[in-house]
Amino acid sequence: MQVGLTFNLKPVPAPDLIRGQEKGFREGLPPDWDVEWDTEETIESVRSALSTKHEVIMIEADENSCEKLKSSQPDIVFNIAEGKDGPNRESYIPVLMEMLNIPYTGSDPMTLSLCLDKGRAKEILSFYKISTPKFQIVSSPSEEIRLKKFPLMVKPLHEGSSKGVKNDAVVFTTDHIKKKIEEITTVYHQPVLVEEYLNGREFTVALMGNDGDTRVLPIVEIKFDSLPQHINPIYSYEAKWIWDRSDRPLEIFQCPADIHDELKAEIEEIALKAYKSLRCRDWCRIDIRLDSKGSPYILELNPLPGILPRPEDNSCFPKAAMTAGMSYNEMILSVLNIALKRYGI
Numbered sequence: 445m446q447v448g449l450t451f452n453l454k455p456v457p458a459p460d461l462i463r464g465q466e467k468g469f470r471e472g473l474p475p476d477w478d479v480e481w482d483t484e485e486t487i488e489s490v491r492s493a494l495s496t497k498h499e500v501i502m503i504e505a506d507e508n509s510c511e512k513l514k515s516s517q518p519d520i521v522f523n524i525a526e527g528k529d530g531p532n533r534e535s536y537i538p539v540l541m542e543m544l545n546i547p548y549t550g551s552d553p554m555t556l557s558l559c560l561d562k563g564r565a566k567e568i569l570s571f572y573k574i575s576t577p578k579f580q581i582v583s584s585p586s587e588e589i590r591l592k593k594f595p596l597m598v599k600p601l602h603e604g605s606s607k608g609v610k611n612d613a614v615v616f617t618t619d620h621i622k623k624k625i626e627e628i629t630t631v632y633h634q635p636v637l638v639e640e641y642l643n644g645r646e647f648t649v650a651l652m653g654n655d656g657d658t659r660v661l662p663i664v665e666i667k668f669d670s671l672p673q674h675i676n677p678i679y680s681y682e683a684k685w686i687w688d689r690s691d692r693p694l695e696i697f698q699c700p701a702d703i704h705d706e707l708k709a710e711i712e713e714i715a716l717k718a719y720k721s722l723r724c725r726d727w728c729r730i731d732i733r734l735d736s737k738g739s740p741y742i743l744e745l746n747p748l749p750g751i752l753p754r755p756e757d758n759s760c761f762p763k764a765a766m767t768a769g770m771s772y773n774e775m776i777l778s779v780l781n782i783a784l785k786r787y788g789i
């Protein structure tokens with residue numbers, strides 16, 4: 445079978461661009477501008493996994509991808525392209541596939557855009573009475589904040605990989621919240637999601653499959669006690685990209701999570717409900733946090749989950765798949781086969 449692989453390669457940073465430092469970043473771009481998109485290593489690992497069974501056609505998701513897809517006509521596309529910019533960036537490739545009538549892995553454009561807009565996703569979750577922290581979307585520091593109980597969580601409306609979610613995203617005062625709203629609107633050029641802060645344990649849940657055949661992989665717990673002392677217990681930009689490095693990995697994951705059966709069942713149930721309510725397809729990773737009473741809430745859904753190949757890179761979906769006994773190659777081929785089955789191919 446001919447499988448297209450659509451991807452966005454992370455640009456190589458300029459030498460003066462040192463992650464975590466506020467100086468030297470490209471003009472007009474936030475300091476964490478490059479945390480999305482995949483490295484050559486990740487793209488090559490996916491290509492290599494697919495090539496164990498199929499002929500792979502590489503298609504960079506740029507302005508020329510429509511022509512490339514039209515001329516190569518793959519039987520199916522394995523899509524990991526996160527898109528370049530804007531709230532609909534993850535939908536660019538799926539929209540083209542639908543126009544060209546080419547089958548592809550993963551969720552459709554509507555689900556990808558809805559999940560990237562955390563506010564829209566939370567509105568749908570709320571409609572289905574699936575717990576998610578109370579929230580408000582604001583576009584200016586002058587807007588009144590209706591959520592009165594501090595601490596609150598402040599994050600960009602449509603980012604991923606903890607872009608714009610630094611340690612100071614947990615706010616305790618009105619002054620601080622205004623400062624964060626100002627920062628996010630000017631640096632990230634988008635509205636701000638202000639949320640009730642949940643202080644319980646955090647989990648992330650990888651799911652694979654469709655309809656009645658969706659499988660929940662072993663639950664990953666994010667262990668905040670592995671982070672430096674005196675910081676906020678959140679899986680922040682610093683936690684993902686500065687303190688945890690492949691040459692010095694943190695013991696930040698516990699998988700399977702050490703939880704009793706009742707909580708495991710509750711987490712699996714809410715994850716499956718969220719997956720279904722947003723009409724996710726083939727695979728997704730869902731972030732969940734407990735409130736102070738121990739009840740699970742959906743933070744957000746990642747229908748295009750990160751899949752860094754090396755265990756020391758601490759990537760949640762591959763971690764869950766490995767714990768379920770899958771190799772990296774088996775994980776990629778399973779997603780492809782789930783999509784093929786969905787199309788009846």
Ligand SMILES: Nc1ncnc2c1ncn2[C@@H]1O[C@H](COP(=O)(O)OP(=O)(O)OP(=O)(O)O)[C@@H](O)[C@H]1O
Pocket residue numbers: 577597599603604605606607609639640641642643646677678679680731733743744746
């Ligand atoms: N309402 C909240 N209460 C408590 N912690 C939160 C809340 N929202 C976010 N966090 C913390 O911030 C982290 C990053 O937030 P979130 O998952 O929304 O960002 P993201 O950039 O979409 O992440 P990803 O890397 O999964 O794409 C979460 O993993 C969690 O630790």
Ligand SMILES: [Mg+2]
Pocket residue numbers: 731744
């Ligand atoms: Mg997240």
